[in-house]
Amino acid sequence: MVLWHAFNSLPTWHRKMVLILSILVMMLAAWPSERAVATRVDDNDNELAVEQQVDEEALLARAEPVTPPKPRYVTRQVKVRSGDNMGVIFQRLGLSTADLHLIDQLEGTDTLRLLRPGQELTFKLTQGGELHSLYYPHSLEQALKVSRKDDSFTARAVRLELDTREASAQGSIRSSFWGAAVEAGMTEDQIMDLAAIFGWDIDFAQDLQPGDSFRVLFEEKYQDEERVASGDILAAEFINQGEIYRAVLSEDGNYYTPAGKAMRKSFLRAPVNFKYISSNFNPRRLHPVTGKVRPHNGIDYVAPVGTPIMAAGSGSVVAAGYNQFNGNYVFIKHAGNYVTKYLHLSKRTVNKGQRVKQGQTIGLLGGTGRVTGPHLHYEFVVGGIHKNPRTLILPQAETLSGNALSRFKVQARQQLAKLEQPQLQLAQRRDAS
Template identity: 50%
Template sequence: MVHAVHKLPKKHKLLILGLLSAMVAIALIPSEKATASRDHDKSALEVGKRYELPLNVGEQQSELTELSEAPANIAEPVVPEATQYDFKDHQVRNGDSLAVIFKRAGYSAQTLHKLVNTNAETRKLTKIHPGEVLSFASDEQGELLQLKYVLSKTDTLLISRTDEGNYATRIESKEIETVEKSAGGEIKSSFWTAGITAGLSERQIMNFAHIFGWDVDFANDIRKGDRFTLIYESHFVDGEEIGTGKIIAAEFINQGERYTAVRHSDGDFYTPEGRSMKKAFLRAPVDFKYISSNFNPRRLHPVTGRVSAHRGIDYAARTGTPVVSAGNGKVIKSGYNRLNGNYVFIQHGSQYVTKYLHLHKRHVKQGQKVKQGQKIGTVGATGRVTGAHLHYEFLVNGVHRNPRTVKLPKSQPLPAAELTTFKPLAQQMLAKLERNRELMLALNN
């Protein structure tokens, strides 16, 4: 190209040179911003001070903003639901073991071993019972994906295979709905029979008796015509009643005297006035079956046939039935003789002593401190007796008193601050008990 330029006429060479000079000059002209930057008075700048530099990052900033606002498309691990698979149920038969069930379901012994040893939850499978059901779900290769095992009416154990080939567990729990229900009745033969007739469970009957156990001896004091009513919790799952909960309030009319108890937030029961139902002494120190003799200062002894004082109450019960301390105290005697058999005497403060005779076994020693309701021995037939029973005596200042009727120390009331919240609740419960009692009367008439 240089050789061709040399062959041009001189006029053309000058024209080309002028055009090249103009193009170079235009290229060297600075931009407005660069001129402004150069024209800045450098003498006005201070050494060590920071100054902002104008940068044209509008487009880049816009792109960054769009990127940051874009949703992160990151997949989270999904825990498979039991309903996503086709489950096959296998009911546990008599004589079945897990190995037999897994083999019947088409899974290897290695799968069983790995699954059962995953954690404490999976080891519950080793305690299966006939009639229970294990539900299995498999993949296309026939390998175990999930297993369901119903633990209770509310909880189901779900075992799932992970992506790594291990097993993970979780408990699926159904929501429990709790509602208040009421029941009541009139005693015609026994409190136990009346309670069953009213639809109460054995546990509810015993809990009811325990609430009033400081005021009423349910072995001796119950009479035909006595009435009871209670409000209690009932639990439902999917509309089906699965069981009962706590007693909320209860009333017992015994020989014309009314006893009322309301559950407080501390779990204990109190009278509507706020006094604890718990007192210094229980009326009966044993869960009774029937009574062989009442308090009678002059009676014929069943062995000798002679008139001898019977300064207490005999509670007939099977040998081995637990006997508990009627109150807090200290064991002052624990021994054996040919008349009383195995016996325990307990001092309660300075005024009261309780005695427990004819025990099969003694569970406390002399000098030991005991709490109310603590097991001190078991019913037996040791000493001069004709059958297994507990002979129980109650002494006040050294004088024998009838354990059924002796006046006991009053219980402590709730603190004033708690009474302000308890009493309104108690009144609500009293109104409900009253309505229930009226309904029971109307149904029986």
């Protein structure tokens, strides 16, 4: 802080010089690692091949050529291609099928039968080209290590250490939520997670407005200083049309408001995932056939034909059929005298009498019945009366209480404070550059 004030009190040209100098220093610090090349050193039999960063220029600058000691093993990295299996890979490396047969009979090597394209295996071969060991990280946190022992092999599972770090992102919506979230550096999974957290309160398909904004605190998984996966969203804030929504992940794995009310509700705000909706900003829609603004009994979602339509809540299918007005339709009855209706489907995927779960696909969006273009017409009926599901106060799901609530409140305060910490955002921006 003192430094910052000192910095601010400097004349403008001086401040610029300080900035330029610090940027130069940072660039110089980053320089060698960018020019570095990775080489593998295989003269020992470590768990993993040791990665060494060698500066090209430093090598070139050496006066006399250095002959490295001959490695005992040759390392071969194999990237699994589509259609590959261990047999094919062994053949490609010129390895013995008898060895593969021995390995296949070992306990715990079943994962080798489930190779997926893009995965990487590390083989260590003797100078004579025989298999010495093989290493297969089959998930982010698990690897299989097979090593030659006497006349056969041994297999063991290796737990991979992942570093968990926290990071944050924030954005403001100009044209689309998706675009703003991508711009904020969020991954596709994180965007979907964020929409799912607030999907009970905000209709991401229709409620968003330019100027809406969001902040997210999340985990990231690192392996050897490399980001390998995005972890859970720990806390998030979404401001929709001036209304502030906040959610914090609890130790029970669910999201709650800072006051401890579950984010999850008995009904989804929208029966269509927002990612299928072409425009998040819907002007007041005219009736597709009459062209008049009429007291519409439902909400129309325009999305491509074939878009999956979800049951907004759990319940049972009370009607599933076809007529000339509704086209293919599905009606679902839920606990508490609620009925939801889904019209104009290209296909129904449930039948009358069937129980459905919240989020389950009940049909595909279409343009059947009395319509001018494909869309989902969605109705929400309470006790026989049509309601606007977007403004309706929906039945509240569970709330934390007692000790769980007290613990959660402490945790929520900490997480929300982090969400508002500018230092974290600075760190995030530096990562992104």
